[in-house]
Amino acid sequence: MMLRTFATGIAATALAAFIGSALAESTTDEIAKYREALQDGNPAELWEARGEEMWTKPRGPKQVSFAACDLGLGAGVVKGAYAALPRYFPDAARVMDLETRLVWCMVHQQGYTEADATKTTFGNGSAHRSDLEALAAYVTSQSRGVRMNVALDEPHVHDMYRLGEKMFYYRGGTHDFACATCHGDDGKRIRLQDLPNLTKLEGAQKAYTTWPAYRVSQGEVRTFQWRLNDCFRQQRFPELEFGSDASIALTAYLAGRANGAEYNGPAIKR
Amino acid sequence: MGMKVGARCIAGALMAIVAGGVMHGCASAPAEPDVTDRAAAMLKSSFKARGQATMDRLDQDETQRLCSEYAGRTLPASTAETIEKANLATIRYPADGKLVGDWKSGEKIAQSGQGFQYSDDPKKSAGANCYACHQLAPQELSYGTIGPSLYGFGKRRGFTDATRKYAWDKIYNAEAFAACSNMPRFGQHHILTEQQIRDVVALLVDPASPVNQ
Numbered sequence: 001m002m003l004r005t006f007a008t009g010i011a012a013t014a015l016a017a018f019i020g021s022a023l024a025e026s027t028t029d030e031i032a033k034y035r036e037a038l039q040d041g042n043p044a045e046l047w048e049a050r051g052e053e054m055w056t057k058p059r060g061p062k063q064v065s066f067a068a069c070d071l072g073l074g075a076g077v078v079k080g081a082y083a084a085l086p087r088y089f090p091d092a093a094r095v096m097d098l099e100t101r102l103v104w105c106m107v108h109q110q111g112y113t114e115a116d117a118t119k120t121t122f123g124n125g126s127a128h129r130s131d132l133e134a135l136a137a138y139v140t141s142q143s144r145g146v147r148m149n150v151a152l153d154e155p156h157v158h159d160m161y162r163l164g165e166k167m168f169y170y171r172g173g174t175h176d177f178a179c180a181t182c183h184g185d186d187g188k189r190i191r192l193q194d195l196p197n198l199t200k201l202e203g204a205q206k207a208y209t210t211w212p213a214y215r216v217s218q219g220e221v222r223t224f225q226w227r228l229n230d231c232f233r234q235q236r237f238p239e240l241e242f243g244s245d246a247s248i249a250l251t252a253y254l255a256g257r258a259n260g261a262e263y264n265g266p267a268i269k270r
Numbered sequence: 271m272g273m274k275v276g277a278r279c280i281a282g283a284l285m286a287i288v289a290g291g292v293m294h295g296c297a298s299a300p301a302e303p304d305v306t307d308r309a310a311a312m313l314k315s316s317f318k319a320r321g322q323a324t325m326d327r328l329d330q331d332e333t334q335r336l337c338s339e340y341a342g343r344t345l346p347a348s349t350a351e352t353i354e355k356a357n358l359a360t361i362r363y364p365a366d367g368k369l370v371g372d373w374k375s376g377e378k379i380a381q382s383g384q385g386f387q388y389s390d391d392p393k394k395s396a397g398a399n400c401y402a403c404h405q406l407a408p409q410e411l412s413y414g415t416i417g418p419s420l421y422g423f424g425k426r427r428g429f430t431d432a433t434r435k436y437a438w439d440k441i442y443n444a445e446a447f448a449a450c451s452n453m454p455r456f457g458q459h460h461i462l463t464e465q466q467i468r469d470v471v472a473l474l475v476d477p478a479s480p481v482n483q
Contacts, residue, residue, distance in 0.1 A: 166309035169341035171334040173327040174386045174461060175454040176445075180341055182416065190402050190414040199342065232317075236386045237327055239320040246316030249309070 044137055044214040044266035047221040051138025054131060060110030069105035071098070071139065082143035083263045086252045088156040095160045097251045099225045100243040102135050121242045122226050125219075136212050136223045140265050148209065148258040157252055160245075164253025167246055168198070177235040179250070193270070198254060205261035208254050213269040221266055224251055306339065323388035333357060337450035350449035357445035360458045361438075364468070369438045371468030373479035379466050380406055380473055386461065396461055398441075398470055403452070406473065407480035416452055424475040425482040437471045 055066045055078070071081035072089070086097040092104055099121075106117040123130035151157055171178040182190060183198040197203035212223045222230075228247050232240045240247055310330075319325045330338065333353050340349065363369070382397020384390050400406055403416035406423075427433040440447060442457030456462045462470070473479050 162305050163309045163312055166305055166338075167313055169338050170309065170313060170330075171338045171341075172330055173323075174459045176334055176337075176452075176459075177454075178338065178341065181452045184342075185416070188414070188416050190416065191412045192414075195416075233323075233387050233389060236323060238317040238323045238325055239388060241316055241318055244316030245312045249312060 042214055042266065042268045043219075044141075044212070044221050044268065047134045047137035047214075048141045048266065049138075050129075051134035051136070054135055055138055060106060060112045062109070062111035064110045066105060066135075068109045069102070071101055078139055078142040080143055080146045082140045083146040083148050084150060086157060086160065086248055086255060087151055088154050095156050095248055095252060097224070097243075097248050097255075098136055098139060099132055099223055100248060102132060102139075103243060118242055122222070122229070123220050130220075133212070133221045133223055133226075137221045137266050140212055140263070143263045144265070146263050148205070148255065148261050148263055150252065150256045150259055152256050152259070157256070160249045160252040161256045162253075164249035164251070167250055168253060173236040175236045177237075179231065179235075181235075198257070201257055204254055204257035208258035209261050209263045210265050210267035210269070212265055213267040215269055217270055224254075321388040322386065322390070322392040333445055333450075340450065345450055353449035354446055357443045357455070357458070358439075360455075361442045361446060362457065363438070364464050369434050369468060369471055370475060371465060371472045373469070373472040373476040373481075375466075376469035376471070376473030377407065377480070379462070379470055381410075395463070395466070398456060398462055398466070400470065400473075408483075409480060420474060421481060423481055424477065424479070429475060429477055434471060434475050437474045438467060441467050441470055 058065050067076040069076065070089075070091075071077065072084055072087045073079075073081050082098055085101070086095050088095050089101065089104075092101075094100075096104065103114070103117045106112040107114055118132075120128055120130045121132055123133050152161055168179045168183075171181075180199065182188070182195050183203075186197045186200065186203075188195045188197070196207040198207060208224075211227055212221050214221050225242055225247055228250055229240045229242070232238075310328075314325070314328050317325065317328060333356065336349055336353055337345075340346075379398050380400035383399035383402060384394055385396025390396075400420075401410055401413045403414040405413040405415075405419035405421050408421055423437070424433060427436070440453075441462070443455045444451040444453035445455055454461055456470075457467055473481055476482065
């Protein structure tokens with residue numbers, strides 16, 4: 001089932017060569033090799049380039065660039081900013097993740113309405129590209145090699161971390177699923193897909209530091225907001241709202257647990 | 271990490287009490303039950319109903335509430351017993367007493383993950399998605415490992431009435447046997463119809479099923 005989805009993405013020919021041996025040997029090992037082969041030429045670079053252009057050019061009704069946007073390290077500073085998010089922003093009186101902060105800058109500095117700024121949170125092909133995914137790809141690429149350093153001592157962030165931890169274990173819906181149902185044990189997989197154990201530091205670090213990612217199966221760069229949104233869809237929950245408090249609390253919990261690990265996104269994933 | 275932060279806050283609180291000063295950093299850190307309630311409230315204000323996935327999906331029943339509360343910790347034996355007893359009481363049987371259906375239909379149901387997501391067509395019947403977590407028929411290589419392998423289920427346990435009843439009960443409500451199991455309660459939550467449960471039971475217990483070859 002997974003291999004079928006896989007083949008709809010790019011590099012289907014390259015993959016075909018893997019499939020033959022994949023079933024004979026360990027399929028997950030082969031997928032890891034495939035991922036490695038693609039790592040040299042990650043299509044996420046196209047999103048990064050588009051995001052960088054958007055970052056520097058005047059935008060919106062007020063024709064203001066992101067040079068005025070403070071991601072926590074000062075106006076316009078991008079280098080290393082993602083590795084310290086989420087953080088508390090006094091000007092917004094709120095703990096924000098990257099995507100929420102980008103929307104805040106678009107609304108408060110560039111003059112967009114909230115509705116316009118969040119019109120396409122998740123892209124769908126070239127006709128419905130997401131500016132937020134491109135901007136996130138650019139900003140996160142500027143933290144590559146930087147160790148995660150979310151300020152868990154800061155009381156607002158600390159509170160969100162604790163709320164996010166509770167939410168991680170919150171069972172609900174028709175199927176009784178929580179985040180922990182799939183991400184609470186070592187060495188588990190769903191069908192053939194390996195599942196990170198996010199309750200262990202190593203698992204959380206490896207998973208969190210590789211988002212955003214270019215999803216081969218979707219041909220899109222997906223952000224952490226998307227990751228959470230789509231996990232909850234599969235949990236049979238209602239839809240997680242973009243930039244909602246719960247999304248930021250869960251991000252604070254997982255980003256906080258990734259502290260100390262080198263950020264390595266945008267990555268490439270199935 | 272969470273533990274570390276918590277310990278630091280407690281230490282900070284003690285120091286603040288000793289010093290008689292105002293505590294910074296963790297002053298607003300509330301007691302545990304408050305975090306639980308606030309997390310639930312925050313969840314409810316952060317989702318929106320979409321399609322068949324209505325907001326009441328976030329309302330927990332007692333089993334979900336207890337399993338969330340004790341997640342990541344050892345479930346006290348008395349709580350486990352309470353959960354199992356309450357869930358055992360929900361199990362219903364077909365009026366005709368027939369627990370075993372068609373294993374071929376059961377295999378299709380076991381393969382399908384469709385159903386109950388807001389992206390699913392509510393008019394289509396739901397699957398049980400057994401292969402997402404379990405090995406069943408050995409021909410299917412794409413199986414998950416969240417649950418144990420069920421290959422040889424009937425053969426190992428014996429093709430008896432007791433095995434058939436256990437398969438029905440477990441699919442109907444897994445919480446009756448293992449409190450806070452990861453397995454959905456397919457009967458109690460009406461994920462599967464009576465006939466679908468029969469068919470999945472057949473996949474597990476029919477001597478002709480590939481699961482028992």
